[in-house]
Amino acid sequence: MGPRVTKAVVSFEGIVKRFPGVTALDGVSFDVSAGEVHALIGENGAGKSTLMKILAGAYRADEGTVRIDGHQVQIHGPEAGRSLGVRMIYQELTILPNLDVGRNILLGREPTRRGLVDWRALYRQAQAILTELGLDIDARTMVEDLAIGEQQMVEIARALVGNPKIIVLDEPTSSLTRSEEEALFDLVRRLKERGVAILYISHRMEEIFLLADRVTVLRDGQWVATKPIGDVTEQDLIALMVGRDIDTSAKAPAHDAAPVVLEVRDLQAGPRVRSVSFAVEAGEVLGFSGLVGSGRTETALAVFGAEPHSAGEILLNGDRRTVHTPRDAIASGILYVPEDRKGLGLVLIHTVAENLALPSLPRFETRGLLDRKGERRFVAEWVEKLGVRTPSPDQQIEFLSGGNQQKVVLAKWLALGPKVLILDEPTRGIDVGAKAEVFRLIREIAAQGVAVILISSELPEILRESNRIAVFHQGRIAGELDAEDASEEAVMALAFGQDRQTGRPQMDASP
Amino acid sequence: MTDAASVRRFISRSGIYVAFAIVVLVFSLASPYFLTVTNFLNIGQQTSVLFVAAFAMTFVILSGEIDLSIGSLAALVGVVIALLLTQGWPLPLALLCGLAVGLVSGLISGSLTVIGQIPSFIVTLGMLSALRGISFLLTGSTAVPIESDAMLEIFADAEPLGIPVSIWFAAGIFVVLWVVLTRTRFGAYVYAVGGNAAAARLSGVNAVRVKIAVFALAGLVTACAGILLTARLGTGLAEGARNLELDAIAAVVLGGTSFAGGRGSLGKTVMGALLIGTLNNGLTLLNVSYFAQLIIKGAIIIAAVLLDRWTRGNR
Numbered sequence: 043m044g045p046r047v048t049k050a051v052v053s054f055e056g057i058v059k060r061f062p063g064v065t066a067l068d069g070v071s072f073d074v075s076a077g078e079v080h081a082l083i084g085e086n087g088a089g090k091s092t093l094m095k096i097l098a099g100a101y102r103a104d105e106g107t108v109r110i111d112g113h114q115v116q117i118h119g120p121e122a123g124r125s126l127g128v129r130m131i132y133q134e135l136t137i138l139p140n141l142d143v144g145r146n147i148l149l150g151r152e153p154t155r156r157g158l159v160d161w162r163a164l165y166r167q168a169q170a171i172l173t174e175l176g177l178d179i180d181a182r183t184m185v186e187d188l189a190i191g192e193q194q195m196v197e198i199a200r201a202l203v204g205n206p207k208i209i210v211l212d213e214p215t216s217s218l219t220r221s222e223e224e225a226l227f228d229l230v231r232r233l234k235e236r237g238v239a240i241l242y243i244s245h246r247m248e249e250i251f252l253l254a255d256r257v258t259v260l261r262d263g264q265w266v267a268t269k270p271i272g273d274v275t276e277q278d279l280i281a282l283m284v285g286r287d288i289d290t291s292a293k294a295p296a297h298d299a300a301p302v303v304l305e306v307r308d309l310q311a312g313p314r315v316r317s318v319s320f321a322v323e324a325g326e327v328l329g330f331s332g333l334v335g336s337g338r339t340e341t342a343l344a345v346f347g348a349e350p351h352s353a354g355e356i357l358l359n360g361d362r363r364t365v366h367t368p369r370d371a372i373a374s375g376i377l378y379v380p381e382d383r384k385g386l387g388l389v390l391i392h393t394v395a396e397n398l399a400l401p402s403l404p405r406f407e408t409r410g411l412l413d414r415k416g417e418r419r420f421v422a423e424w425v426e427k428l429g430v431r432t433p434s435p436d437q438q439i440e441f442l443s444g445g446n447q448q449k450v451v452l453a454k455w456l457a458l459g460p461k462v463l464i465l466d467e468p469t470r471g472i473d474v475g476a477k478a479e480v481f482r483l484i485r486e487i488a489a490q491g492v493a494v495i496l497i498s499s500e501l502p503e504i505l506r507e508s509n510r511i512a513v514f515h516q517g518r519i520a521g522e523l524d525a526e527d528a529s530e531e532a533v534m535a536l537a538f539g540q541d542r543q544t545g546r547p548q549m550d551a552s553p
Numbered sequence: 554m555t556d557a558a559s560v561r562r563f564i565s566r567s568g569i570y571v572a573f574a575i576v577v578l579v580f581s582l583a584s585p586y587f588l589t590v591t592n593f594l595n596i597g598q599q600t601s602v603l604f605v606a607a608f609a610m611t612f613v614i615l616s617g618e619i620d621l622s623i624g625s626l627a628a629l630v631g632v633v634i635a636l637l638l639t640q641g642w643p644l645p646l647a648l649l650c651g652l653a654v655g656l657v658s659g660l661i662s663g664s665l666t667v668i669g670q671i672p673s674f675i676v677t678l679g680m681l682s683a684l685r686g687i688s689f690l691l692t693g694s695t696a697v698p699i700e701s702d703a704m705l706e707i708f709a710d711a712e713p714l715g716i717p718v719s720i721w722f723a724a725g726i727f728v729v730l731w732v733v734l735t736r737t738r739f740g741a742y743v744y745a746v747g748g749n750a751a752a753a754r755l756s757g758v759n760a761v762r763v764k765i766a767v768f769a770l771a772g773l774v775t776a777c778a779g780i781l782l783t784a785r786l787g788t789g790l791a792e793g794a795r796n797l798e799l800d801a802i803a804a805v806v807l808g809g810t811s812f813a814g815g816r817g818s819l820g821k822t823v824m825g826a827l828l829i830g831t832l833n834n835g836l837t838l839l840n841v842s843y844f845a846q847l848i849i850k851g852a853i854i855i856a857a858v859l860l861d862r863w864t865r866g867n868r
Contacts, residue, residue: 346755348754348755367754367759368754368755368756368757369757369758369759372756372757373757378755380755385749385751385752386749386751386752386755387752387755388749388752389744389745389748389749389752389753389815390748390749391748391749391811391815391816392744392745392748392815396741396744396745399741400741400745400753400756400757400758401756401757403738403741403742404738407737407738410737411732411736411737412736412737412738412741414736454756
């Protein structure tokens with residue numbers, strides 16, 4: 043696929059953007075050609091989103107020029123960006139669930155006849171766009187009735203109204219299932235054939251190598267490199283992003299047999315967890331793999347008491363435990379780090395200290411009053427221990443990077459002395475350098491004898507970090523693999539319900 | 554840094570104090586009677602009921618909920634106490650019953666909100682109507698005089714150290730609630746549940762119990778406001794304390810407590826209530842008509858929140 047010699051649709055020339063105290067962008071220059079998928083990568087804070095906001099018209103550059111089709115442009119506000127052919131598709135969907143697909147696609151651009159909305163024309167135009175994208179979606183379907191992946195497609199369909207020259211996709215696959223991802227990639231390729239320039243922002247190396255023609259790396263607001271994708275390896279890109287070599291290939295240390303800490307027998311919970319049994323030993327990392335919706339997360343939530351279970355036993359060190367609420371689980375030393383860090387893991391509007399101390403408050407209580415000084419010492423100690431980078435414990439946690447937020451979540455549980463730690467997608471939305479640090483922490487936690495359960499959608503991650511992998515398929519564990527003889531293919535085969543020996547799809551006993 | 558930016562930062566940190574200072578300055582220039590110790594004790598006395606009601610509201614709003622029944626409940630508590638006293642009940646027992654009415658009402662609102670999963674706006678809107686109705690039913694809409702000189706003396710007329718007793722009560726309630734909010738586990742949980750109930754639950758906080766407790770506490774504190782009000786009026790009035798909940802919400806919001814929950818403080822509410830009380834007092838001193846007062850108060854509340862947005866949004 044190499045780079046095509048076509049003229050630049052968008053070029054950035056020496057873009058500088060300063061905020062009080064920081065230079066977010068410092069002389070960034072590169073261009074994106076028509077019909078090119080151009081990946082833009084960098085750690086959080088590297089300046090990707092600032093640059094995109096300048097392109098979208100949300101910010102204005104302090105220095106430098108943006109050219110579209112060779113003309114120098116001033117983009118004041120999102121409408122201006124739109125009329126110049128710039129379309130942004132953000133991680134969070136911006137379509138309205140309470141309207142139907144057609145009204146969403148043409149929102150703000152409804153065709154009119156004599157001042158009234160021409161509904162028939164609206165649905166016809168919307169349907170035409172959907173068909174053009176090869177999407178089998180009826181324009182009159184309510185958006186809330188669509189799967190997340192389809193909603194994403196509608197979001198992209200909306201970007202095609204008018205005459206888009208460049209479409210920016212910001213982490214578009216973060217909430218998609220595997221098959222939805224495939225559909226998205228197809229769509230991106232089709233857009234590319236139409237000659238649209240695509241700026242693709244992603245943390246996932248696999249997709250970048252799959253889709254991109256060229257890749258630009260930013261680090262600390264500075265342009266580092268723009269290269270044809272064929273000229274670089276994953277290791278190269280990571281080194282360029284971080285500015286140093288990070289070894290992401292070393293496997294987790296082997297685990298020697300130890301007593302079982304947590305055993306779950308025939309757990310049933312809701313429609314997604316039909317019958318799940320497993321055991322984790324002290325110091326072991328058990329990986330939970332499987333497709334989204336296969337019951338991994340739902341099992342974790344049930345074991346943690348966040349969702350009720352209808353049957354099954356939970357044994358801790360051989361004793362049956364009653365777990366009906368997270369409080370019960372926490373009292374037993376079973377702790378859970380949720381996937382949705384911002385929505386469920388943290389109180390974003392509160393400080394680092396408040397978040398970190400929340401589950402530990404009972405220990406600072408004497409005669410009904412809290413020992414605030416002791417609490418502060420405790421917070422300082424844990425911030426130090428896990429190396430949380432924050433200007434002060436009183437910093438609002440919303441303003442910390444994803445990696446540092448996750449360290450606070452880990453610290454708040456480690457302070458309780460966990461017996462079982464369940465981590466659900468612990469590195470989602472965290473940049474490469476911080477990922478390595480989070481995994482170093484997880485290895486340390488396991489080394490101290492905690493039984494760890496690691497849920498992850500990223501196969502290389504789970505293969506590298508687990509001692510054993512339980513693969514979920516339709517509410518059951520389809521099979522367990524030892525880390526030594528596990529491969530991506532073996533895990534995927536189980537996840538898709540294929541029998542390992544025969545390679546044929548497994549018959550599902552229950553409806 | 555430009556001066557405009559630092560002014561803005563100063564106002565954003567202490568906007569309510571600035572607003573208060575401006576109001577005091579304007580009234581001092583306009584009326585020679587305004588800036589006197591007597592008048593400020595007056596303001597304190599007139600505002601004490603609002604202070605206490607606004608403290609109750611602060612807890613509820615911090616926990617991410619709202620309680621619209623505060624005015625109706627305060628009136629009902631007064632009516633119940635006045636009626637029991639006419640029946641010849643001893644004062645302590647009558648007061649205890651009044652407090653119990655507050656507690657039970659709060660428990661009902663809290664349980665319906667949390668366990669019944671009905672938005673507290675709806676639940677307490679219903680309670681606002683129902684409690685008011687009960688008051689009218691109990692009194693036949695006639696004023697019930699307080700037949701206890703002790704009650705009038707203890708809760709309204711006494712002036713220990715020359716300061717009206719209602720101010721002492723408001724201050725005492727403030728201190729107790731401040732300790733609860735800032736120095737107890739329950740207080741920390743109120744903030745956590747208001748900031749993100751789901752995250753608090755996953756951190757082991759019993760969010761259901763915390764929210765019900767908040768409503769119960771608010772009911773109890775509202776009952777205290779009802780007692781102060783009834784003692785000052787000298788009668789149990791079914792139509793008393795009308796719109797008290799709205800003034801309380803205004804005081805909380807003026808103080809800068811987030812309407813979404815999880816952020817704010819009791820100290821800020823004191824300033825908010827004081828601003829409203831001072832406005833009431835100053836406008837009356839200046840002989841501004843009651844109707845014009847309502848308009849001016851409304852405008853100032855909206856302006857204060859706008860100012861807050863403006864200073865906050867640009868950081």
